[in-house]
Amino acid sequence: MSDADDDGEFYGTMxxxxxxxxAISFALFLLKETVAGEVEANLVYDPNYxxxxxxxxxxxxxxxxxxxxxxxxxxxxSAEAVPQPVAEKLTGPQVYNQACFACHxxxxxxxxxxxxxxxxxxxxxxxxxxxxxHVLLGYTGEQGYMPPKGGRIDLSDEEILAGLExxxxxxx
Ligand code: HEC
Numbered sequence: 557m558s559d560a561d562d563d564g565e566f567y568g569t570m571x572x573x574x575x576x577x578x579a580i581s582f583a584l585f586l587l588k589e590t591v592a593g594e595v596e597a598n599l600v601y602d603p604n605y606x607x608x609x610x611x612x613x614x615x616x617x618x619x620x621x622x623x624x625x626x627x628x629x630x631x632x633x634s635a636e637a638v639p640q641p642v643a644e645k646l647t648g649p650q651v652y653n654q655a656c657f658a659c660h661x662x663x664x665x666x667x668x669x670x671x672x673x674x675x676x677x678x679x680x681x682x683x684x685x686x687x688x689x690h691v692l693l694g695y696t697g698e699q700g701y702m703p704p705k706g707g708r709i710d711l712s713d714e715e716i717l718a719g720l721e722x723x724x725x726x727x728x
Contacts, residue, residue, distance in 0.1 A: 646711065651719030655708040660723060666699025671726040680724075691720050 602608075646654070652670075663669035668676050679687060690697075692713055694704030705716045 646715050646718070648718035648720075648722030648725075651708075651711060651715050652722045655706040655711065655716070656719055656723060659702075659706070665701070666697075667702065668699075670723060671728065673728045676724075676727055680727075687720070688717060691716060 652660075657670075659665060659667040660670050663672070663675070668679055689695075690702060692705060694702055696702075705711060706719075708716070
């Protein structure tokens with residue numbers, strides 16, 4: 557076989573490879589056009605899109621900070637600063653009704669029932685320290701799971717303990 561024949565064969569193979577790759581590229585291009593075209597055709601432009609997104613990612617609350625000096629000076633004279641109302645503390649019965657009654661009212665999930673002496677006797681025997689800790693931090697006992705602060709971690713320790721006090725006062 558001469559060198560010229562070798563070259564000819566090489567170019568032939570090369571040409572075939574390039575032709576194949578071009579064909580594949582073209583096929584992929586057509587596929588992309590079909591799929592993307594369909595997706596784009598289904599896209600609907602929503603003019604409220606931005607508003608909806610901003611609404612979804614809106615912070616749940618804003619910090620109530622005292623006005624900056626400049627702002628204070630600006631509004632001076634218009635009105636006296638109104639003192640912010642201090643969040644009122646819940647009373648024992650209120651805490652019980654809001655945070656504990658759901659389980660302890662009827663003894664749901666193994667919770668000791670309100671005013672049920674025998675239910676409470678072994679618990680009282682543990683001592684108040686243990687009980688307080690179980691109520692504030694939560695625990696899993698033999699009967700079931702008592703969530704920290706009955707799930708109301710937004711309430712202060714003081715409020716929760718007032719609720720507990722109320723529960724214990726109902727014992728015979
Ligand atoms: C989701 C249900 C649920 C809520 C809400 C709940 N508890 Fe409980 N609590 C339980 C269960 C269940 C137990 C018993 C767990 C065990 O000993 O197995 C328990 C046990 C207790 C005990 C006994 C602790 C001990 O050491 O034996 C006290 C006291 C108590 N809860 C107080 C409260 C108070 C106060 C609240 C409200 C602030 C509250 N619980 C809200 C389910 C609840």
